[in-house]
Amino acid sequence: xxxxxxKNLTKYYGKLLxxxxxxxxxxxxxxxxxxxxxxxxxxxxxxxxCGLIYPSDGEAYVNGFNPFEEPRSAxxxxxxxxxxxxxxxxxxxxxxxxxxxxxxxxxxxxxxxxVKEILELAELSKWAKTKTxxxxxxxxxxxxxxxxxxxxxxxLILDEPALGLDPRGIxxxxxxxxxxxxxxxxxxxxxxxxxxxxxxxxxxxxxxRGKLLVHDKVENLEKLFRVQIIEVDLLxxxxxxxxxxxxxxxxxxxxxxxxxxxxxxxxGDKVAQAKLLMALVKDIxxxxxxxxxxxxxxxxxxxxxxxE
Amino acid sequence: xxxSSLKQAATIMRYELWRATKSLRLIGxxxxxxxxxxxxxxxxxxxxxxxxxxxxxxxxxxFLLIIVVGVWLGGDILATEFERKTGYMLFTNPIKRVTIVxxxxxxxxxxxxxxxxxxxxxxxxxxxxxxxxxxxxxxGSFGLAVLYGCAVLSLTFLFSSILGVxxxxxxxxxxxxLIMPILGALxxxxxxxxxxFLLSYSAGTISAYIDPPAQRIVSTQTGTNYAxxxxxxxxxxxxxxxxxxxxxxIIATKRREMR
Numbered sequence: 257x258x259x260x261x262x263k264n265l266t267k268y269y270g271k272l273l274x275x276x277x278x279x280x281x282x283x284x285x286x287x288x289x290x291x292x293x294x295x296x297x298x299x300x301x302x303x304x305x306c307g308l309i310y311p312s313d314g315e316a317y318v319n320g321f322n323p324f325e326e327p328r329s330a331x332x333x334x335x336x337x338x339x340x341x342x343x344x345x346x347x348x349x350x351x352x353x354x355x356x357x358x359x360x361x362x363x364x365x366x367x368x369x370x371v372k373e374i375l376e377l378a379e380l381s382k383w384a385k386t387k388t389x390x391x392x393x394x395x396x397x398x399x400x401x402x403x404x405x406x407x408x409x410x411x412l413i414l415d416e417p418a419l420g421l422d423p424r425g426i427x428x429x430x431x432x433x434x435x436x437x438x439x440x441x442x443x444x445x446x447x448x449x450x451x452x453x454x455x456x457x458x459x460x461x462x463x464x465r466g467k468l469l470v471h472d473k474v475e476n477l478e479k480l481f482r483v484q485i486i487e488v489d490l491l492x493x494x495x496x497x498x499x500x501x502x503x504x505x506x507x508x509x510x511x512x513x514x515x516x517x518x519x520x521x522x523x524g525d526k527v528a529q530a531k532l533l534m535a536l537v538k539d540i541x542x543x544x545x546x547x548x549x550x551x552x553x554x555x556x557x558x559x560x561x562x563x564e
Numbered sequence: 565x566x567x568s569s570l571k572q573a574a575t576i577m578r579y580e581l582w583r584a585t586k587s588l589r590l591i592g593x594x595x596x597x598x599x600x601x602x603x604x605x606x607x608x609x610x611x612x613x614x615x616x617x618x619x620x621x622x623x624x625x626x627f628l629l630i631i632v633v634g635v636w637l638g639g640d641i642l643a644t645e646f647e648r649k650t651g652y653m654l655f656t657n658p659i660k661r662v663t664i665v666x667x668x669x670x671x672x673x674x675x676x677x678x679x680x681x682x683x684x685x686x687x688x689x690x691x692x693x694x695x696x697x698x699x700x701x702x703x704g705s706f707g708l709a710v711l712y713g714c715a716v717l718s719l720t721f722l723f724s725s726i727l728g729v730x731x732x733x734x735x736x737x738x739x740x741x742l743i744m745p746i747l748g749a750l751x752x753x754x755x756x757x758x759x760x761f762l763l764s765y766s767a768g769t770i771s772a773y774i775d776p777p778a779q780r781i782v783s784t785q786t787g788t789n790y791a792x793x794x795x796x797x798x799x800x801x802x803x804x805x806x807x808x809x810x811x812x813x814i815i816a817t818k819r820r821e822m823r
């Protein structure tokens with residue numbers, strides 16, 4: 257049984273169609289990046305899955321249960337975080353976590369330990385006794401994630417978890433999510449941050465104007481749409497002659513060069529990538545310091561599908 | 565494992581009371597009740613006997629204070645979850661919305677009971693101090709005041725489940741303190757109809773119970789006068805307000821979306 261299933265999920269806000277017969281199944285233990293522009297229907301889908309808004313038509317199941325009819329069973333092993341979370345202003349971080357921990361049935365000696373651990377994980381230990389009204393956006397975000405992880409759920413439904421975080425916070429969030437994936441958790445992650453999704457998720461679901469455009473593994477999508485991009489750092493900027501040679505290489509579709517850095521869009525698989533790198537070094541004489549697959553691959557794909 | 569709904573309601577009640585304490589809302593309320601009660605009792609000193617004192621003290625004080633208490637506690641209790649988006653955290657827990665309403669209602673009821681107890685305690689202490697004794701009917705009046713407080717809370721919860729924070733508070737306060745009493749007075753004076761179905765009219769039993777006049781219905785040349793509301797009917801009306809309002813509140817809370 258898939259932990260998250262939607263069947264022909266449709267939602268109207270008045271006359272506005274926010275979700276158009278969305279059907280998606282999330283397999284157990286996978287991390288799915290839910291991508292789409294603003295107003296695409298990402299938050300609406302997530303809110304329906306968490307039982308916050310009703311669908312106009314269609315069905316949603318979490319853990320095999322309808323979150324509206326059986327919220328206790330549907331949301332039992334689920335950790336949710338939606339938008340930038342808000343907390344009761346007079347509660348401190350410990351109060352917040354203890355409150356939601358109690359509602360989920362974590363007993364007292366264990367709860368105290370878990371709260372301490374999760375505050376450390378969220379780097380909020382120093383602010384454990386500070387009122388949440390004094391928290392910055394990033395701190396609220398971290399407390400929201402801490403709350404979602406407190407009961408060690410098997411399913412995580414997260415809406416823009418890196419929103420409002422500083423660069424260090426984003427890296428930490430990414431590492432935390434990677435860790436969750438390693439532990440076999442099912443993650444449904446709505447995000448604008450394509451690089452985060454590419455780094456963390458196995459599959460990507462792209463949505464636009466309420467319609468699911470595609471749902472597949474990142475590499476399959478890249479192959480399907482022939483979008484492979486590598487970023488190459490060079491010791492010296494390439495000469496005009498060298499750039500001309502790069503353009504003439506068989507697998508290269510396009511390139512972008514700026515100072516010591518190049519982004520090369522090429523056609524093919526890992527073997528093609530190896531050949532390309534060899535050609536850059538041996539045949540063209542570029543001094544390659546490092547290279548990596550580019551997040552732009554997903555970006556290209558995203559723009560390609562959304563524009564269509 | 566998710567605890568039973570009853571345990572979850574008890575957790576919500578405990579944390580709502582904790583929240584009211586931390587925000588100084590409960591303490592502020594108790595201070596208002598105490599100051600108002602002491603001032604009212606001081607102002608009524610010199611009444612002929614304990615019954616007259618009690619009857620006057622328990623006329624204005626409960627009517628006004630219970631409304632203030634109910635609106636103060638319940639006006640924003642549900643609306644805030646939707647408007648200030650704290651519901652994104654609360655409603656995504658494995659909990660039924662009816663449990664959330666029950667827990668919050670119990671917390672407000674405990675605070676209301678505490679406030680009414682302070683009011684009656686001060687009234688009784690002043691009666692005993694001034695006259696050496698206090699009528700036992702104060703206990704019955706206390707029971708009616710608690711029931712009225714419960715009905716006020718239910719109605720406030722209903723408004724809070726369908727309106728925003730500010731509008732729920734304003735609508736609750738003015739409907740209880742202004743609209744219902746004015747409507748009752750108009751019905752009584754212009755149409756000669758006893759407004760037994762209005763909550764504000766039923767609240768008249770709180771003071772009347774201390775020393776009810778010999779005759780409830782008095783016929784005069786201008787029509788029929790009602791000295792006080794019928795006790796049985798008033799209790800039924802107040803209970804009806806409690807149950808109907810809270811049922812509607814649960815339905816509205818279940819249907820309300822967190823957009």
